[in-house]
Amino acid sequence: MPLSDQSRKPGRPPKQPADVDRRAQILDIATDLFGRQGISATTMASIAREAQITPALMHYYFGSRDKLLNALVSERLRPVVAEVGMKVVDAGDDMRDLVRSFVRAMIDAVDSRPWFPPLWVREVLSDGGKLRGPLIDGMGVALIVPLRDRFAAEQAKGRLNRDLDPNLLVVTLISLTLFPFASQSIWRTRLGATHVSSDTITTHALALLERGLEIPA
Amino acid sequence: MPLSDQSRKPGRPPKQPADVDRRAQILDIATDLFGRQGISATTMASIAREAQITPALMHYYFGSRDKLLNALVSERLRPVVAEVGMKVVDAGDDMRDLVRSFVRAMIDAVDSRPWFPPLWVREVLSDGGKLRGPLIDGMGVALIVPLRDRFAAEQAKGRLNRDLDPNLLVVTLISLTLFPFASQSIWRTRLGATHVSSDTITTHALALLERGLEIPA
DNA sequence: AATTGAATTGAATGGTAATTTAATATTGAC
C-alpha cells in the first residue's frame, strides 16, 4: 500500500495481508475516471492521485499513457463487446430474438460496468473519439455487420417495416441501450426520474422495438 | 488576413476587399474543431493554427478560453436549441404532431450544423460534459420537461404504450435524431452506408416512433 | 498632418502534463 500514510519513502513497501493485483486495481480506477471525465480530461497524475500512488508508478505499470489506453481497450472494453457478441450469436435465428438478446445482453453487461456507456458514447461512437479504431475495426464490425445484414434480409422478405434503414437500426439498437445510461444524471436529477432502473430501460427499449419493427397496417 | 504568408509582421493588416466579421469566422472554426475533437482536446493554439492567426489574437477576440466557451454556448449552441424549441411549441397539441415536429426540427437544425450532434452528445449529454450546466439548466429543461409531461399525460389517458417510460421517451427522441449524425463516420465508412441521407434518418426515426408508441394489440 | 483606436505579432510568464532517472526498500529464490 502506497501513499496511504503521509510520508512514503522510496522503496518497495512491506507486503500486506490482502495484497491483490495492483495493476488491475489501478486500471480499474483509471477506467472509472476515463468514463466519468472523458479521456483527454483525465491525466496520469489524476489517476495516480485517485489510486494514491505517484505518477511515476503509473509508468512503471503501464509504460506510457498510450499503452494505458491500449490496456483500457483490450482488457476492459473489448471483453464487454465480446460478451455481448457471444450472447447475440447464441440467440436464435429469429429477428425478434436477436433484438431481444442484444438489448438484454448489452444492458446486462453495462449494469455492472457504469463506465462503459459514457466511454463508448464519447470515445468510440463520437467522431474523433480516441478509441474508435482499435475497437470498431477489430470486433465492433464483426458484431455489427451481421446484425445489419440480418435486418436487410428480413426487410427483403417483407418482414420488417420498409421505412426503417437496416444500418440505422443497428445504430438505434446501440443508442437505445447505451444512451440512457450515458446521460443518466441529466434525466435522473433534472427530470426527477429517480425510479427508472435498468429494467425500466430494458422494457422501454424492447417495447419501442417490438412494435416499431412491425409493418404498418 | 493574417498568417497567410510565411512572415507576418506585427501590426494591423491592410484592409482586404471582402473583409467580414473576423471574430465570427474564428468562432466558426473553433466550433467546428470543438465538435470534431471534443472540448478538452482542442487547444487555443490549435484553433489559432486552423484560423491562421496567433494564439495571442485568440485572446484579443475572446479574452480567455473560458469566455470562448461561453461564446460557443450562447452564440452557437443556444440558438439551435431555441430554434428547435420554437418549432416544437408551434406544433399542434396532438402527441403525434409533437413527435413529428421535434424530429423534423432537430434534423433540420442539425443539417446545416454538422458540429452540433457530436458536441451535444459529448459535452452536454454525457456525464461530466463541460457545457451541460449552461445549456440544460437554461433552456434545455424548458424544452424537455413539457415533452415528458405530455407523454405522461397521454399515457395516463391510455393513448401511449404502457411499457414506455415518458422520461426515457424524451431521451429516445434525442438519441434517434442526434446519434446517427454524431456517429456518422462509423456506419458510413465501415458499414458502407453511403446512401443514407438526412431524409433517411428522419424517415427511420419517425417510422420507429409512429408504430412504437402505439398500444400493442 | 496629427492623434487615437483597432488588429496584429513575437516574445515572455507561469503552470501543468508526460516521461525519465537515480535512489531506495522489500521480497523471494538460492
Place this chain on the structure above:
DNA sequence: GTCAATATTAAATTACCATTCAATTCAATT
C-alpha cells in the same frame, strides 16, 4: 545470508498550454 528482481518515491526533464505584454502597423477621425 546473499543477491537479483520487484515496487516504490523524489526529483529532474521536456513539451505544451493559456495568458500577458510591449511593440508595431493600419484605419479613421479631427
